[in-house]
Amino acid sequence: MAGRLETSKHGDLPWRIGEVAPDFKLIDAWALPARGTLEEFADLREIFANIGPDEDDSRLSSALFALRAWLGKRLGWDRRINTLPIPGCTETSLRERLPADLDAEKDDAAGESPFRPVYRTKDEWAAELSNGTVHAILHLGWVPRTDGSYRGQLGVYVKPRGRFGPLYMALIAPFRHYIVYPALMRRIGRAWKARA
Numbered sequence: 396m397a398g399r400l401e402t403s404k405h406g407d408l409p410w411r412i413g414e415v416a417p418d419f420k421l422i423d424a425w426a427l428p429a430r431g432t433l434e435e436f437a438d439l440r441e442i443f444a445n446i447g448p449d450e451d452d453s454r455l456s457s458a459l460f461a462l463r464a465w466l467g468k469r470l471g472w473d474r475r476i477n478t479l480p481i482p483g484c485t486e487t488s489l490r491e492r493l494p495a496d497l498d499a500e501k502d503d504a505a506g507e508s509p510f511r512p513v514y515r516t517k518d519e520w521a522a523e524l525s526n527g528t529v530h531a532i533l534h535l536g537w538v539p540r541t542d543g544s545y546r547g548q549l550g551v552y553v554k555p556r557g558r559f560g561p562l563y564m565a566l567i568a569p570f571r572h573y574i575v576y577p578a579l580m581r582r583i584g585r586a587w588k589a590r591a
Contacts, residue, residue: 410550446579473526
């Protein structure tokens with residue numbers, strides 16, 4: 396069943412993201428309304444790569460995205476998207492940290508998403524977004540179940556930027572948990588069912 400998870404239910408699994416981003420904090424974890432075979436993980440990645448806030452059926456969620464875009468423009472938070480160094484580091488992208496056996500994803504694998512893809516495996520996909528408030532990772536996992544099927548999970552890892560970053564993340568937490576993510580779950584569920 397889709398819904399919010401304790402972060403340990405995602406973070407304690409043996410994902411490669413733990414090697415790539417050990418200095419990032421997992422702040423949100425969600426069970427996704429997507430189940431299928433190992434091969435169908437590609438469908439879930441495709442859904443995430445092409446889902447945009449303008450497609451949202453929640454007026455409140457759309458209004459929050461519009462407000463964030465307006466504030467980002469007014470306050471300069473989005474002046475340097477995906478070009479700032481990771482907080483506390485010299486690298487500007489997690490791609491620079493990938494171990495030799497993980498290939499970096501191509502930029503065009505992001506589709507319409509503002510997130511830049513980092514890597515993918517048979518059961519993981521990671522993408523990143525950097526701006527004036529945070530460096531964030533969107534992490535998809537395809538979790539095996541006892542019946543041989545898989546279920547999608549989403550983890551969001553962050554490193555806040557500067558003194559304002561932690562305050563910003565704390566201020567938006569209720570909006571993420573009660574408006575943005577539930578709307579996202581509904582959209583993913585519809586897109587998953589509509590694949591055929």
